Amino acid sequence: MFLKQTTVEESRKVLPKAKEKRARKTLGRMYKDRYLYLMMFPVLVFFFIFKYIPMYGTIIAFKDFRFVDGIMGSEFVGLKHFIRLFSSEDFYRIFANTLLLNVYNVIFSFPVPIILAILLNEVRNRWFKKSIQSILYIPHFISWVVLGGIIINILSPSSGVINQILKACGAEPIYFMRSSFWWIVVFVCSTIWQTAGWGTIVYLAAITSIDAEQYDAAVIDGANKWQQITKITLPSIRGTIAIMLILRMGQMLDVGFEQIYMLQNDAVLNVSDVISTYEYRVGLEGMQYSYTAALGLFKGLIGLILITSTNYIVRRLGENGLW
Amino acid sequence: MRHRITTGEKIFHAINYIFLALAAGIALFPFINVIAVSLSSSQAIMTGKVFLWPVDVTVRAYKNLIEDGQLFYALKNTVIVTLVGTLFNILGTVMIAYPLSRKHLVGGKLITALIVFTMLFNGGLIPSFVLVKNLNIMNSFWALWLPALVSVYNMIIMKNFFENLPPSLIEAVQIDGANDICILFQIVLPLSVPVIATVSLFYCVGWWNNYFNVMIYITDSEKITMTVKIMQMINNFNDTLLQSGEGVTSDQQLVPEAVKSAAIVITTIPIMCVYPFLQKYFVKGVMIGSVKG
Structure with missing residues (x-):
């Protein structure tokens, strides 16, 4: 009995002491690193103000926000804006357009860098390979404003070079930017133009890590180029392709605002109006802040779900996820 | 392990080289065309003669942009x-x-x-x-x-x-x-x-x-940057940029296409000047970034 009591008492004393000791050690380490904390403090303030305060600011989706009232002072209206959003035709149109344009991009743009990388890998002349790569990378560095301006110029029905070629061949000029069908074609082609070259980097890196002996063995067995590509190259980079595809799936609700906004015009609004352009037009230009904040919050949450689930899938496949 | 290059392989390589050269040509063509248009006379642009090379070379578009300020x-x-x-x-x-x-x-x-x-x-x-x-x-x-x-x-x-x-x-x-x-x-x-x-x-x-x-x-027109300026030029074109100087005949009048193209070229030149560095370091960056995201 007596013995037991002392141990309990002792442990009572020891436990806080151990805690205190650990706390002091931690504090000591933090003091030692004081300059590091001092250094990152301004940047942490930046993240708090410009990343976390807007997250708090999304509560205006549940309010009738007016600048004069401020975020706190605006009237709370519950799900009013969400109900209006989900019962409006606009929402289903922009949601469908966003998804559709992404689906077209996955079908038509996604395979292009893979094909280019495989073909580039077969080039033996280093100078030729380097030149082709340099040219294909260029559009990645150019702003969409410039790329879009160029596209509109060359597709112009009156003076654009593409229509001049059509006319020379005896065909009627096509109003590319004002037809729903051709607009989508232009959108997809412009995506390929801007991203395909740059996209080859990841696949080229994957291809160079393939063991060269596999090809030598295949050649001895009499495999031709097509068989080498389909039986060795493609299976070897299957993992990379899967990862890139899954990551791409995580962005199904994102269509670059600038690309659409540059190419868009009133005639093709029915196919080109997407979530981001709608947010800009109705939210900022139309000043319906709370209503569009509701749309933004919806998009953000779907995006979060998409990216966490794709990351989960990537990790289940045994690859390095984003986290 | 050297082996004899088969005919099939030769054909493959030939097609591959042609295809890649074509792809690069298509990617590069719009840029070349925009440069050619920016340096061509209005008549040549409107009659669709400008393809890869400027026709009736003139620097009026650039001159007007510089004078406009x-x-x-x-x-x-x-x-x-x-x-x-x-x-x-x-x-x-x-x-x-x-x-x-x-x-x-x-x-x-x-x-x-x-x-x-x-x-x-x-x-x-x-x-x-x-x-x-x-x-x-x-x-x-x-x-x-x-x-x-x-x-x-x-x-x-x-x-x-x-x-x-x-x-x-x-x-x-x-x-x-x-x-x-x-x-x-x-x-x-x-x-x-x-x-x-x-x-x-x-x-x-x-x-x-x-x-x-x-x-x-940015709403103040004195504070806007090149990209916004070009966007404005594409959307609502300012006609004063088309006026030619004294003693210029009407067929030397400028068309909006020429001025827009010149503005696009001016914006893109600085990027192209540092392009070799961009390419080298960007590829490295993509690699570092993909090692551990």
Whole structure:
């Protein structure tokens, strides 16, 4: 009995002491690193103000926000804006357009860098390979404003070079930017133009890590180029392709605002109006802040779900996820 | 292992070379065409003679843009926004990436997680706009610089680089009693020139091409940048840019296409001048970034 009591008492004393000791050690380490904390403090303030305060600011989706009232002072209206959003035709149109344009991009743009990388890998002349790569990378560095301006110029029905070629061949000029069908074609082609070259980097890196002996063995067995590509190259980079595809799936609700906004015009609004352009037009230009904040919050949450689930899938496949 | 090149292989290589050359040609063609148009006479443009090479070479479009001066206002603003913005970015990114790269920093993991989370979820367009408006920095370059101080992606690239520096270097000077700021400036930064160059270029190109934020935050026409200026030119063309000087006959009148093309060329030239560096360091950056996201 007596013995037991002392141990309990002792442990009572020891436990806080151990805690205190650990706390002091931690504090000591933090003091030692004081300059590091001092250094990152301004940047942490930046993240708090410009990343976390807007997250708090999304509560205006549940309010009738007016600048004069401020975020706190605006009237709370519950799900009013969400109900209006989900019962409006606009929402289903922009949601469908966003998804559709992404689906077209996955079908038509996604395979292009893979094909280019495989073909580039077969080039033996280093100078030729380097030149082709340099040219294909260029559009990645150019702003969409410039790329879009160029596209509109060359597709112009009156003076654009593409229509001049059509006319020379005896065909009627096509109003590319004002037809729903051709607009989508232009959108997809412009995506390929801007991203395909740059996209080859990841696949080229994957291809160079393939063991060269596999090809030598295949050649001895009499495999031709097509068989080498389909039986060795493609299976070897299957993992990379899967990862890139899954990551791409995580962005199904994102269509670059600038690309659409540059190419868009009133005639093709029915196919080109997407979530981001709608947010800009109705939210900022139309000043319906709370209503569009509701749309933004919806998009953000779907995006979060998409990216966490794709990351989960990537990790289940045994690859390095984003986290 | 040398083997005889079969006929099939020869055909494959020939087709491959032709195909890739064609792909590169298609990718490059719009740029060449825009340069040719910017240097051609109006008549040649309207009759569709301009293809790869300027027809009836004239520099009137460039001359008018220079005389008008507005584009150079915009160019000056773009240069200021890009240089100052990149400087802030690099300072901010080093100041957060270096402390977080130190393994034993108390709370480092939590802070990293909180920062990476902002990549996955953010308040979105409207709350950010409301914030900038409430901070009263609308219509100043601060509205561009402050919300974009540190990009999480670039921070991760830099942090990974710092983490891979040999720890013995830092430990050696720590024993000598150097504090962390001395270590950063004397040991870490001199060894980090490649990553700083890469990240600077990422930021720099981003600023140069920045369009959306300038459009929503800058309303003063004297403060707009090149991208917004070009967008305005494409949307509502200002006819004064077409007027020719005295003694110029009507067939030397300019068409909007020529002036727009000239403006596009002027914006793109600086990027193309640094392109070799861009390409080299960007490819490195993609590699570093993909090693451990």
